[in-house]
Amino acid sequence: MLRCEKLQLRYDDFSLAAELGFAAGRITALIGPSGAGKSTFLAAIAGFLVPAKGRVIWAAQDISALSPAERPISILFQDNNLFPHLTITQNVGLGLRSGLRLTADQRAQVAAVLDSVGLAGMGARKPAALSGGQQSRAALARVLLADRPLVLLDEPFAALGPRLKDEMLDLVQQRLADQGRTVIMVTHDPADAKRIADAVAVVADGTVAAPVATRALFENPPPALARYLGK
Amino acid sequence: MAHRAITISPRWPGVLAGTLVLVLTLGTLAAVALRAEFATGLGVADWAAIRFTLTQAFLSALISVVLAIPVARALARRRFRGRQALITLLGAPFLLPVIVAIVGLIAVFGRNGILNNGLVWAGLEPVSIYGFHGVILAHVFFNLPLAVRFILQGWLAIPAERFRLAASLNAPIGKILEIPMLRAVVPSTFLVIFLICLTSFAVALTLGGGPKSTTVELAIYQALRFDFDLGRAAMLACIQFGLCAVAAVIAWQVTGTDAMGAGFDRTVARWDMRRPVLDYLVITLAALFLVIPLGMVVLRGLPGLSQLPSSVWAAALRSICVAVGSAMLCCTMAVSLGLWGGRVVAVIGVLPLAASGLVVGTGAFLIVYPFTSPSDVALLVTLLVNATLALPFVLRAIAPAIAAVQADFGPLGASVGLTGWGWLRIVVLPRIRRPLGFGAGLCAALSMGDLGVITLFAGQSEETLPLAMYRLMGAYRMEAAAGAAVVLLGLSLLIFWICDYWGRRC
Amino acid sequence: MQKPIYLPVVAGLALCATSAWAETPVLQVLTYDSFVSDWGPGPAIETAFEAECACDLQFVGNGDGAALLARLQLEGPRTEFDVVLGLDTNLTAAARETGLFAPHGVTAELDLPIAWDDAEFLPFDWGYFAFVGNADAPSASSLRDLADSDLKIVIQDPRSSTPGLGLLLWVKTAYPDEAADLWAALADNIVTVTPGWSEAYGMFLDGEADAVLSYTTSPAYHLIAEEDASKVAWGFDEGHYMQVEVAGKVASTDQPELADQFLAFMVGEGFQSIIPTTNWMYPAVTPADGLPDGFETLMTPTVSLLKSPEEAAAIRAEALEEWRTALSQ
Numbered sequence A: 001m002l003r004c005e006k007l008q009l010r011y012d013d014f015s016l017a018a019e020l021g022f023a024a025g026r027i028t029a030l031i032g033p034s035g036a037g038k039s040t041f042l043a044a045i046a047g048f049l050v051p052a053k054g055r056v057i058w059a060a061q062d063i064s065a066l067s068p069a070e071r072p073i074s075i076l077f078q079d080n081n082l083f084p085h086l087t088i089t090q091n092v093g094l095g096l097r098s099g100l101r102l103t104a105d106q107r108a109q110v111a112a113v114l115d116s117v118g119l120a121g122m123g124a125r126k127p128a129a130l131s132g133g134q135q136s137r138a139a140l141a142r143v144l145l146a147d148r149p150l151v152l153l154d155e156p157f158a159a160l161g162p163r164l165k166d167e168m169l170d171l172v173q174q175r176l177a178d179q180g181r182t183v184i185m186v187t188h189d190p191a192d193a194k195r196i197a198d199a200v201a202v203v204a205d206g207t208v209a210a211p212v213a214t215r216a217l218f219e220n221p222p223p224a225l226a227r228y229l230g231k
Numbered sequence B: 001m002a003h004r005a006i007t008i009s010p011r012w013p014g015v016l017a018g019t020l021v022l023v024l025t026l027g028t029l030a031a032v033a034l035r036a037e038f039a040t041g042l043g044v045a046d047w048a049a050i051r052f053t054l055t056q057a058f059l060s061a062l063i064s065v066v067l068a069i070p071v072a073r074a075l076a077r078r079r080f081r082g083r084q085a086l087i088t089l090l091g092a093p094f095l096l097p098v099i100v101a102i103v104g105l106i107a108v109f110g111r112n113g114i115l116n117n118g119l120v121w122a123g124l125e126p127v128s129i130y131g132f133h134g135v136i137l138a139h140v141f142f143n144l145p146l147a148v149r150f151i152l153q154g155w156l157a158i159p160a161e162r163f164r165l166a167a168s169l170n171a172p173i174g175k176i177l178e179i180p181m182l183r184a185v186v187p188s189t190f191l192v193i194f195l196i197c198l199t200s201f202a203v204a205l206t207l208g209g210g211p212k213s214t215t216v217e218l219a220i221y222q223a224l225r226f227d228f229d230l231g232r233a234a235m236l237a238c239i240q241f242g243l244c245a246v247a248a249v250i251a252w253q254v255t256g257t258d259a260m261g262a263g264f265d266r267t268v269a270r271w272d273m274r275r276p277v278l279d280y281l282v283i284t285l286a287a288l289f290l291v292i293p294l295g296m297v298v299l300r301g302l303p304g305l306s307q308l309p310s311s312v313w314a315a316a317l318r319s320i321c322v323a324v325g326s327a328m329l330c331c332t333m334a335v336s337l338g339l340w341g342g343r344v345v346a347v348i349g350v351l352p353l354a355a356s357g358l359v360v361g362t363g364a365f366l367i368v369y370p371f372t373s374p375s376d377v378a379l380l381v382t383l384l385v386n387a388t389l390a391l392p393f394v395l396r397a398i399a400p401a402i403a404a405v406q407a408d409f410g411p412l413g414a415s416v417g418l419t420g421w422g423w424l425r426i427v428v429l430p431r432i433r434r435p436l437g438f439g440a441g442l443c444a445a446l447s448m449g450d451l452g453v454i455t456l457f458a459g460q461s462e463e464t465l466p467l468a469m470y471r472l473m474g475a476y477r478m479e480a481a482a483g484a485a486v487v488l489l490g491l492s493l494l495i496f497w498i499c500d501y502w503g504r505r506c
Numbered sequence C: 001m002q003k004p005i006y007l008p009v010v011a012g013l014a015l016c017a018t019s020a021w022a023e024t025p026v027l028q029v030l031t032y033d034s035f036v037s038d039w040g041p042g043p044a045i046e047t048a049f050e051a052e053c054a055c056d057l058q059f060v061g062n063g064d065g066a067a068l069l070a071r072l073q074l075e076g077p078r079t080e081f082d083v084v085l086g087l088d089t090n091l092t093a094a095a096r097e098t099g100l101f102a103p104h105g106v107t108a109e110l111d112l113p114i115a116w117d118d119a120e121f122l123p124f125d126w127g128y129f130a131f132v133g134n135a136d137a138p139s140a141s142s143l144r145d146l147a148d149s150d151l152k153i154v155i156q157d158p159r160s161s162t163p164g165l166g167l168l169l170w171v172k173t174a175y176p177d178e179a180a181d182l183w184a185a186l187a188d189n190i191v192t193v194t195p196g197w198s199e200a201y202g203m204f205l206d207g208e209a210d211a212v213l214s215y216t217t218s219p220a221y222h223l224i225a226e227e228d229a230s231k232v233a234w235g236f237d238e239g240h241y242m243q244v245e246v247a248g249k250v251a252s253t254d255q256p257e258l259a260d261q262f263l264a265f266m267v268g269e270g271f272q273s274i275i276p277t278t279n280w281m282y283p284a285v286t287p288a289d290g291l292p293d294g295f296e297t298l299m300t301p302t303v304s305l306l307k308s309p310e311e312a313a314a315i316r317a318e319a320l321e322e323w324r325t326a327l328s329q
Helices: A038-046 A088-093 A104-116 A132-146 A162-175 A190-196 A214-219 A223-229 B012-034 B044-077 B083-090 B098-109 B114-121 B132-157 B160-168 B173-198 B202-208 B216-225 B230-253 B276-307 B310-340 B343-354 B357-368 B374-415 B420-431 B433-449 B465-474 B478-504 C003-019 C042-053 C065-078 C089-097 C143-148 C162-174 C179-189 C197-205 C218-226 C256-266 C309-327
Strands: A002-011 A014-022 A027-031 A053-058 A073-076 A150-154 A182-187 A199-204 C026-031 C056-061 C083-088 C121-134 C153-156 C190-194 C211-215 C231-234 C240-250
Touching: A002 A038, A014 A038, A014 A199, A027 A038, A027 A190, A038 A073, A038 A150, A038 A182, A073 A132, A073 B374, A088 A104, A088 A132, A104 A132, A132 A162, A162 A190, A182 A190, A190 A214, A199 A214, A199 A223, B012 B230, B012 B310, B012 B343, B012 B357, B012 B374, B044 B083, B044 B132, B044 B173, B044 B216, B044 B230, B044 B276, B083 B132, B083 B276, B083 B478, B098 B114, B098 B132, B098 B202, B098 B276, B098 B465, B098 B478, B098 C197, B132 B173, B132 B202, B132 B276, B132 B374, B132 B433, B160 B173, B173 B230, B173 B343, B173 B374, B202 B216, B202 C190, B216 B230, B216 B357, B216 C065, B230 B343, B230 B357, B276 B478, B310 B343, B310 B374, B310 B420, B310 B433, B310 B465, B310 B478, B343 B374, B357 B374, B357 C065, B374 B420, B374 B433, B420 B433, B433 B465, B433 B478, B465 B478, B465 C197, B478 C197, C026 C065, C026 C256, C042 C056, C042 C256, C065 C083, C065 C089, C083 C089, C083 C256, C089 C121, C089 C162, C089 C240, C089 C309, C121 C162, C121 C218, C121 C256, C143 C162, C143 C179, C153 C162, C153 C197, C162 C179, C162 C197, C162 C211, C162 C240, C162 C309, C179 C190, C179 C309, C190 C197, C197 C211, C211 C231, C218 C231, C240 C256
Parallel strands: A027 A182, A027 A199, A073 A150, A150 A182, C026 C056, C026 C083, C153 C190, C153 C211
Antiparallel strands: A002 A014, A002 A053, C083 C240, C121 C211, C121 C231, C121 C240
16 A cells, blocks of 8 residues: 655645555546646655655555655656667666666566567567557556556556557556556546546645545545536 | 755766866966966056957857858758768868968968959959958858857757647747747857857967957967966956856856757658758858868868878877877766756856966966976876867757756656666667767867867977977978878868767667 | 998997986977977987987977977976077077076087177077068068068067067167057058968968068078079068077086087087078088088178167067057057
């Protein structure tokens, strides 16, 4: 379980408070209006921002002081999830070790994970030679290989078409959540949340609300969510 | 809330590089000042020199930048056979030793030059290159290539995706893409050229026509060489630093921020390609202006090639070694400082431009002398000084690229645990390969042609190619010297081309 | 010439020098760049002196005459140099003032057009400043005539070059009270002012001017080395200012005897016979065989002008200011 204890993020006149926990092995969606701080909150969990106050705790261990790479976390950003000058194999291989030289065994692992996300035989290509959907799959392959228990998704599939996006979301569910990983995903689309999220936390009005089971939340949305959904 | 200082790269290499720069600029100045007895204030002649220095530097920089914009734009938009070779060749004047370039300019614009012979043949009045306009002409000749390269880099740095976006929106490309880019690139380009011209010495003197074209640097030379007045030299050098500081602050005030973001390295066709004739006309004019004087240097020097003594080849080899060493050191320093980033680095990056070459040389001499014989360390000191003096140009090319890599891929690098050497080797160096190659070539070529600090240190066995050329001239061997100039020109261009080509080959 | 006999001796000495490297005394001579170049007097003089001194003579070239003094002042009394060779009389006052030089103690019969009496500085060659032009072209007969003519000249900056300073003193000596006027009249004749001799001479050869400030001996180079008689020095009625190039012994030398030996050698045949066709100046002592063929064709000034070092130092600032003001109009 990931816990945020009295977490406070402050930036100029923006501030966000979070006091909540995320259930292990589940997918939790963060939903809320633009500028509410969804990505900022994710960045703080990942270790890119230093919170003004509070702690981030994973499996009873305080990880607040750890650097991003030291945290048990994989993250996918909105863009720049692949190094353009490296091949797909090299990019995915970075999930195994922070270097480019892979053993034969590691190369086999990369090939297998590429196969599992539908990119068999594309390892030698550069990202620019792949379609948008394929690039997302490659990034996801790296997350799979990195084998960290907590996965943060900052709308990495936002640029994809609806069918491709749904494919990717299903892949996240099958390959990450169903294998026991904890997923926190930012989304602005309630359909995404309804499709795969077990619970939803609303980010609005300077706070991150505690997650509520997805169906229950959308059947009876709190005022902030109702405003966002336009109801 | 603070962004976490993600310790992707350690800071000590940058600190080390910065220290070296400080020692060789402010440290050498201090070394000179410490030996000085301060007596004199500024005379009328000094004020006249300061006025002249500022005026010519301002106009030289302004004209160079204004002319460079259409040339860079034309080069950015057109693809034609030999374009890359042309870009390399257009860079040549900046790489030349002053004395060689002046010979080329005089062969075209001088009293007995192509232009005036043409005018007289056509029954027109000849024009004189000598005077204020001659100084400006020569400075534009030297610095237009630099301005074109910097601004061209700005254009090429706009991701092709942005042009596609702008085209799809039918938006005015100039307004939404090019003007913001120019706002970010032009002030610093202007500053660099302004500072180069601020410390100009031989150009202003040779083409200026007389003492009214006296620069501060000449006054420093006089103080050091003829009056041995170290105090005066130190004071004038401080004034040069002061002028530099003011110029730098003004330039930073008007510099826009460049927020183009990353593209995906795709070559995407452009949609704003009307009026090709005008573009080609601009390119042709610039090429003629820059290439004809070079051609004259080659033409005049070819007969002298057969007269070159063997010592010239030894000197050439020595120059190549110094150039390669300088380039490697300079790039290491630039990358270290670039990874460090921030305002301090920006200051350190322009400091060498404001330094008087003579004061740096004299100060280095005073620092070195108590410990060892100056000629023993002549090549080493030359290497260090050349690397430092070229640093502003190399840093100018590399730092924005590093900053872009950090901004675009820093989070990804941090999340996959790439730090220190791995981050540098796997991500930064491949991503900045193009500006790195350009920077290395620039430093190597500048170092090849440099005739600054070596003259103060070198004995016979430390002779570099420019010094050998100068000594040939001093011994009446003008033809052989012209031949040596061709060798120098050829080697400078070759070494630049090799580095630049390495950067572009992906 | 008895070269065949000497050669084995030289070779033998060279061998000894290599085998007994540590014991060979080293004489370090600071001089200007062109002196040590392959075509300058340096290499031949090194061979000649080492043949008789059992020492290692090392020339260190450093810029021009003014740069030598600056270099010595930078190094101060701790300098390694034993002899400085290549200052001229416009610099000796300042050089003397540094207190870094010792008396040379050499008495020699010098063939200078003027009397020489200087305890610290000993001449090794001399020449006259002159404007050098093309033989078949219009010329001027005096500074005044030049100023009144349409002829174009290239000169060197007195603030950065020794010939430039020479012209400054030439004008001031010929026209003590009207120097400013003369410079004003010369202003329209001056194409440009270069930092050093090389740039100016190169521009003249490229046809940028009718004449260049150089030496009366410059045509000898073209005549002897290039068999080209097309360059002539213009003789001026006011007379020609001289440049006397001197050497001095550094007071702090650790090789005083060797330095004395070198200075004595310097005014001897072995040194002096090398000077005319390598340094392209008049030797301070005319060699036994006389001057090389071709030197007799050179223009010889009727009047020799030269300020004493002290006078030259005293009037320099004023002359420089007159020059600057007149040419800045």
